[in-house]
Amino acid sequence: MSIVEQTTSEAKGPSLIVQSAVLLAMTAAAIGLGWAAGQYLYRNDAARIEAPAAATAEAESDAHGPGTRGIEITLAPITTNLAVPGTTWVRMEASIILDEPAAPSLADDIHQDFVAYLRTLRVYQVEGATGFRNLKADLEERAKIRSGGHVRQVLIQTLLFE
Known part of the structure; x- marks a missing residue:
């Protein structure tokens, strides 16, 4: 039998450049999704706040005239x-x-x-x-x-x- 020389090679992981690129891509995706969610929530919140205030002011002015408190x-x-x-x-x-x-x-x-x-x-x-x-x-x-x-x-x- 022959003796086979086995060389142990170190397990290579992804290179530093690939890891950096993946980290940057995930960070950019998180920032983009956070910004999009913030815009969506701000738009809905602003509409929800402005609509009742306008409706209340309009209803009071229509039904009771300006300055009437009841x-x-x-x-x-x-x-x-x-x-x-x-x-x-x-x-x-x-x-x-x-x-x-x-x-x-x-x-x-x-x-x-x-x-x-x-x-x-x-x-x-x-x-x-x-x-x-x-x-x-x-x-x-x-x-x-x-x-x-x-x-x-x-x-x-x-x-x-x-």
Whole structure:
């Protein structure tokens, strides 16, 4: 048998130039995709912000004329307990803004509707900014339904839990 001389050759990896080119290509792709995503999000965000502001300004000027703010009625303070836990009490002072004069009993009806709604709440439903925003939206919706669409906004001056 013959002795075959085996030479060990070092495993060659990709050259430094190929590695640099791949790194540059991936970096350029990441920058390009990041820029494209930013442009897409900025365009959608700008459209979302500008559209409601323009619609609100147009609706107010059309429906109420320039400078008209509406009629503000302060509701009696509400003090009641929540559904869960039953030992937690809430005190709320609120006002409603109407687009035209309404019957005096409307404020009392809305007040009683708010009391009934607050008694069904659980404390976790009104935690944090999102909970407060949802509470305000629910109160506005109930007031609009109760008034036949004459309530434009509900203003919450005080909301205290004990």
